[in-house]
Amino acid sequence: MSLLYIGQQVTIFGGYSMMIAGVFGNIMNIIIFTTVRTYRTNPGTFYFLSASINNLIYIIVNLPFRILSVGYNIDFTIHSAFWCKLRNYQYVMLGPISYTCICLATIDQYFVSSSNPRIRHMSNIKWSHRILIIIVIIWCLHAIPVFLYVYNVPPNSTCVNANAIYRVYMTIFGVVFLCAIPTGISLLFGWLTYRNIQQTKTLVEQHADRQIVRMTFVQVLLMIIADVPYAVFSTYLSITNQRLKSYDQQVNEYVLMQFAMLISYVCFVGSFYLFWISSSRFRQTAKKKLFCCKKELIVYPSHT
Numbered sequence: 149m150s151l152l153y154i155g156q157q158v159t160i161f162g163g164y165s166m167m168i169a170g171v172f173g174n175i176m177n178i179i180i181f182t183t184v185r186t187y188r189t190n191p192g193t194f195y196f197l198s199a200s201i202n203n204l205i206y207i208i209v210n211l212p213f214r215i216l217s218v219g220y221n222i223d224f225t226i227h228s229a230f231w232c233k234l235r236n237y238q239y240v241m242l243g244p245i246s247y248t249c250i251c252l253a254t255i256d257q258y259f260v261s262s263s264n265p266r267i268r269h270m271s272n273i274k275w276s277h278r279i280l281i282i283i284v285i286i287w288c289l290h291a292i293p294v295f296l297y298v299y300n301v302p303p304n305s306t307c308v309n310a311n312a313i314y315r316v317y318m319t320i321f322g323v324v325f326l327c328a329i330p331t332g333i334s335l336l337f338g339w340l341t342y343r344n345i346q347q348t349k350t351l352v353e354q355h356a357d358r359q360i361v362r363m364t365f366v367q368v369l370l371m372i373i374a375d376v377p378y379a380v381f382s383t384y385l386s387i388t389n390q391r392l393k394s395y396d397q398q399v400n401e402y403v404l405m406q407f408a409m410l411i412s413y414v415c416f417v418g419s420f421y422l423f424w425i426s427s428s429r430f431r432q433t434a435k436k437k438l439f440c441c442k443k444e445l446i447v448y449p450s451h452t
Contacts, residue, residue: 155403160219173420174204199249225307232307261344327379374415
């Protein structure tokens with residue numbers, strides 16, 4: 149049994165599992181965060197809602213085609229120049245939006261947990277709406293060069309980034325801006341939030357706020373688990389790119405890279421399940437939504 153075959157099978161079964169879990173989990177997040185007023189009016193959970201919508205789109209657009217490409221060797225980007233550009237565009241655009249939402253949620257928890265009234269006032273749902281619009285516009289504009297530099301290259305019509313400078317930039321962007329910076333920001337403001345909680349007696353007594361803080365922390369943990377393997381291996385490939393490698397080494401690196409990329413989807417898939425574990429209020433709300441169609445058995449008294 150070859151390593152390539154193992155990689156294909158892991159991508160197929162792992163990809164299908166993640167797709168089902170991710171679609172279900174993000175839909176549940178969207179339902180809960182849009183129907184529960186406490187969540188709907190909270191800036192932190194608004195960022196969770198925005199990330200869940202973005203995650204759902206990211207999974208639906210990306211994961212099925214990754215399964216087809218790696219698992220079944222069916223690559224639609226070879227046959228369509230437009231899809232080659234569009235798939236890479238949304239990949240560069242959608243991923244950063246989710247990471248930015250996680251960072252903003254962490255920063256918001258620092259604001260809301262502060263003992264300083266001026267800092268607490270910075271946690272504002274109206275400002276959150278405006279900030280999100282600006283963030284989406286920025287990442288949409290940032291991904292435009294994909295249409296200029298990514299295209300099908302003969303003789304096999306492989307969809308590649310054909311510009312050397314932009315290729316280096318995208319490698320740095322993936323490691324620094326999609327892993328190091330979001331992780332650093334989230335850890336910094338997570339630590340500041342934890343310090344605020346320890347210093348602010350009133351917040352310690354507000355159980356609901358502490359639950360949202362925990363939800364934010366587990367989201368940060370999920371992002372780190374998902375991104376570190378990809379960032380480390382991408383850095384290794386960039387450093388060893390000019391070295392002469394045997395065929396077996398290239399195969400090993402290809403399969404490991406596919407594993408790392410599959411693991412990176414955990415960040416877009418797992419939030420609902422960690423919210424379920426970390427927050428009793430979220431768990432109770434989710435149970436109500438899941439079993440909303442279950443009717444209670446009512447026994448009417450006999451009037452004989």
